[in-house]
Amino acid sequence: MAQGTETESRKLLGRLREEMASEAAGQERLDRITHLIADSIRAEVCSIYLFRDADTLELCATEGLSPEAVHKTRMRLGEGLVGHVAQSGKVVNTADAPSTKGFRYMPETGEERFSSFLGVPIQRLGEKLGVLVVQSRDARVYSADEVYALEVVAMVLAEMTELGAFVGEGAALSPRHQQSVQFEGGPAQEGSAEGHVWLHEPRVVVTNPIADDPHRERERLNEAVDELRVGVDKMLEISQGGDTEQLQVLEAYRMFANSKGWMRRMEEDIALGLSAEAAVEKEQSQARARMGQVTDPYLRERLADLDDLSNRLLRILTGQGGTNGADLPPDPILVARNIGPGDLLEYGRSLKGIVLEEGSVGSHATIVARALAIPLVVHVGHITTEALNGDHILVDGDQGMVQLRPEDTVVSAFRDKIAMQAKAQERYASIRDTPTVTRDGERINLVMNAGLMADLPSLGNSGAEGVGLFRTELQFLIRNQMPKRSELVTQYQRVMDAAGDMRVVFRTLDIGSDKVLPYMKHVEEPNPALGWRAIRVGLDKRGVMRMQLQALMRAANGRPLTIMFPFVAQAEEYREARWEVKKTIEREKRLGHVLPESIEVGAMLETPSLAFAPQKFFDEVDFVSIGGNDLKQFFFAADRENELVRRRYDTLNVSFLTFIERIVERCNISNTPLSFCGEDAGRPVEALCLAAMGIRTLSMRPASIGPVKSVLLRADLQSLRKIIADARHRGDQSVRSSVMEWLRNQG
Ligand code: PEP
Ligand code: MG
Numbered sequence: 144m145a146q147g148t149e150t151e152s153r154k155l156l157g158r159l160r161e162e163m164a165s166e167a168a169g170q171e172r173l174d175r176i177t178h179l180i181a182d183s184i185r186a187e188v189c190s191i192y193l194f195r196d197a198d199t200l201e202l203c204a205t206e207g208l209s210p211e212a213v214h215k216t217r218m219r220l221g222e223g224l225v226g227h228v229a230q231s232g233k234v235v236n237t238a239d240a241p242s243t244k245g246f247r248y249m250p251e252t253g254e255e256r257f258s259s260f261l262g263v264p265i266q267r268l269g270e271k272l273g274v275l276v277v278q279s280r281d282a283r284v285y286s287a288d289e290v291y292a293l294e295v296v297a298m299v300l301a302e303m304t305e306l307g308a309f310v311g312e313g314a315a316l317s318p319r320h321q322q323s324v325q326f327e328g329g330p331a332q333e334g335s336a337e338g339h340v341w342l343h344e345p346r347v348v349v350t351n352p353i354a355d356d357p358h359r360e361r362e363r364l365n366e367a368v369d370e371l372r373v374g375v376d377k378m379l380e381i382s383q384g385g386d387t388e389q390l391q392v393l394e395a396y397r398m399f400a401n402s403k404g405w406m407r408r409m410e411e412d413i414a415l416g417l418s419a420e421a422a423v424e425k426e427q428s429q430a431r432a433r434m435g436q437v438t439d440p441y442l443r444e445r446l447a448d449l450d451d452l453s454n455r456l457l458r459i460l461t462g463q464g465g466t467n468g469a470d471l472p473p474d475p476i477l478v479a480r481n482i483g484p485g486d487l488l489e490y491g492r493s494l495k496g497i498v499l500e501e502g503s504v505g506s507h508a509t510i511v512a513r514a515l516a517i518p519l520v521v522h523v524g525h526i527t528t529e530a531l532n533g534d535h536i537l538v539d540g541d542q543g544m545v546q547l548r549p550e551d552t553v554v555s556a557f558r559d560k561i562a563m564q565a566k567a568q569e570r571y572a573s574i575r576d577t578p579t580v581t582r583d584g585e586r587i588n589l590v591m592n593a594g595l596m597a598d599l600p601s602l603g604n605s606g607a608e609g610v611g612l613f614r615t616e617l618q619f620l621i622r623n624q625m626p627k628r629s630e631l632v633t634q635y636q637r638v639m640d641a642a643g644d645m646r647v648v649f650r651t652l653d654i655g656s657d658k659v660l661p662y663m664k665h666v667e668e669p670n671p672a673l674g675w676r677a678i679r680v681g682l683d684k685r686g687v688m689r690m691q692l693q694a695l696m697r698a699a700n701g702r703p704l705t706i707m708f709p710f711v712a713q714a715e716e717y718r719e720a721r722w723e724v725k726k727t728i729e730r731e732k733r734l735g736h737v738l739p740e741s742i743e744v745g746a747m748l749e750t751p752s753l754a755f756a757p758q759k760f761f762d763e764v765d766f767v768s769i770g771g772n773d774l775k776q777f778f779f780a781a782d783r784e785n786e787l788v789r790r791r792y793d794t795l796n797v798s799f800l801t802f803i804e805r806i807v808e809r810c811n812i813s814n815t816p817l818s819f820c821g822e823d824a825g826r827p828v829e830a831l832c833l834a835a836m837g838i839r840t841l842s843m844r845p846a847s848i849g850p851v852k853s854v855l856l857r858a859d860l861q862s863l864r865k866i867i868a869d870a871r872h873r874g875d876q877s878v879r880s881s882v883m884e885w886l887r888n889q890g
Pocket of ligand 2: 709749770772773
């Protein structure tokens with residue numbers, strides 16, 4: 144970089160710093176800054192355009208354009224050169240702006256007189272804030288050094304807290320982090336919570352973007368990077384011989400930590416007058432901007448690694464962050480870009496709610512949040528940049544809404560809703576020990592779904608009569624290496640101990656589709672939900688299946704044992720799996736282990752094909768459990784994970800209910816016990832209709848048992864059957880409206 148530019152830039156940054164330390168605020172400060180930049184860069188015009196909403200930019204301050212245009216001139220994202228810079232996140236540098244593609248003439252600004260145009264994006268950690276523009280009359284292309292200097296200035300501007308908070312025409316700028324914001328995300332675990340933000344990785348605030356002494360800053364950066372490298376090496380040392388995926392990530396970390404390009408760019412920024420932390424953040428911002436454009440998953444992962452590394456470096460430099468040791472606020476609501484299941488388990492039930500910027504309905508964190516019954520909303524864009532530690536926040540996991548720093552009226556409406564839910568809970572507690580018998584005398588068995596030790600206390604609290612589905616894969620998913628058989632024995636023993644005399648249905652490993660074990664070789668599949676999953680993996684990898692069967696038998700140690708195989712599509716798969724159970728019994732006997740008192744072996748009916756298996760299958764199988772989530776997705780050919788279609792078809796669709804009834808009939812012919820264990824079992828109206836179709840065991844989340852029992856106790860299934868039959872005869876598509884009307888008439 145040219146020496147002259149370096150000094151000029153340092154001078155400019157010095158003046159900017161003085162400005163930022165001055166009393167001026169809001170509009171006045173922005174005006175002074177544009178003046179100062181134009182003056183230093185010797186350009187006739189300097190303007191700051193900021194986002195007014197996600198699609199609109201507004202001229203907020205200018206030196207050189209017509210002052211009347213301020214707060215009047217607006218452009219859409221992508222419109223004109225300014226809009227193009229904002230949209231692409233890339234610099235536009237041209238000597239002849241009026242003839243550059245995309246130029247838009249704005250008469251109110253008088254800008255046709257200016258020929259050259261240099262626009263750089265103002266962004267902070269991937270969040271677009273606006274565009275900084277300089278223009279000159281003479282036709283010149285700004286030099287690379289000038290562009291670079293302006294980027295550094297934009298970075299400093301992005302640090303000004305008032306910048307992103309611009310609201311209202313001509314209004315004074317107000318600090319954005321005081322405003323109330325509503326977000327809409329994806330509901331991932333139901334329930335509502337009010338509390339205070341706890342950032343999993345607190346945002347490091349750079350308070351000193353500009354520094355006087357570049358030598359000292361370079362030293363600070365080098366010391367911090369050394370510390371970072373030592374840290375990464377230590378992590379690598381600990382992980383040697385362990386899980387290879389984790390090693391790969393650490394190797395990538397080390398590669399970045401030793402990257403010369405990364406260091407050089409940061410050192411150049413320091414030479415221009417940035418502090419060490421501002422230089423790190425500038426690099427991080429650019430990496431995040433790139434992340435938004437890269438679609439290749441591998442590259443995105445690597446950029447995410449770099450992002451994480453930058454965070455660590457910032458924490459070393461500022462001494463901030465690191466949640467360890469800090470006190471959680473009262474009623475903590477965890478806010479994070481993403482979180483691993485292990486970290487989430489560490490927080491455990493201390494959290495009142497979770498809000499994730501990324502995440503997904505089927506992610507491991509979601510599985511854990513569900514198990515812990517913590518309201519969770521995913522896909523909440525920009526929450527980590529908007530939220531500050533301790534902010535008041537409301538989470539509605541039913542609707543997927545999040546209110547940050549809510550207004551009083553919103554808070555009181557929300558509290559009313561929570562109070563109503565609490566009242567309902569009291570009502571449910573009062574019927575907890577009442578057996579579920581409908582008004583017409585049908586006994587329904589309500590059992591619960593579980594998957595972690597954390598679920599088991601619910602067995603007593605919820606009134607569940609057993610565990611109808613224990614998803615054993617959760618304990619595999621939350622680890623970073625394959626558990627040993629002895630560990631599984633201990634885990635299953637603890638589950639059986641906690642259940643006492645109650646029956647626990649252990650479902651064997653159901654992996655594949657959305658549940659990918661981090662330590663198993665990943666197989667790229669075009670349609671994972673239709674792919675190599677569940678019992679298909681089990682039968683192809685017999686070693687894992689045998690290990691799990693052995694662990695279950697040893698854990699039972701003389702007690703009764705119930706095993707269920709997931710995703711059985713044809714009778715032969717069940718027979719093969721059952722043969723493995725038989726072989727395992729023989730092996731255990733030979734080895735001198737105590738065998739279970741009895742073993743029941745069931746099959747999950749999750750594909751329509753099994754419903755049409757020869758009757759012999761229903762004679763052979765000890766019990767059948769309908770996995771409604773999968774069965775419904777294959778019945779309607781609608782992906783359960785795809786937001787666009789997952790709610791498209793009603794469970795109360797006549798075809799689906801008729802199909803369920805058919806399965807009930809087939810099981811009845813063979814006297815085979817049947818249960819239903821998808822999410823619908825926990826929805827009161829759906830559960831009622833399933834019971835009306837003849838299902839006598841419903842397995843659901845513990846929190847659903849109260850509401851479902853409450854409606855079943857008051858229901859007359861005979862008359863509900865008639866309502867459904869009538870709707871069917873009329874040719875209705877769904878029975879929902881008739882059932883709802885019937886329920887209303889019943890009060
Ligand atoms: C189901 O498919 O309904 C089921 C219970 O299994 P999972 O949701 O774990 O796939
Ligand atoms: Mg399933």
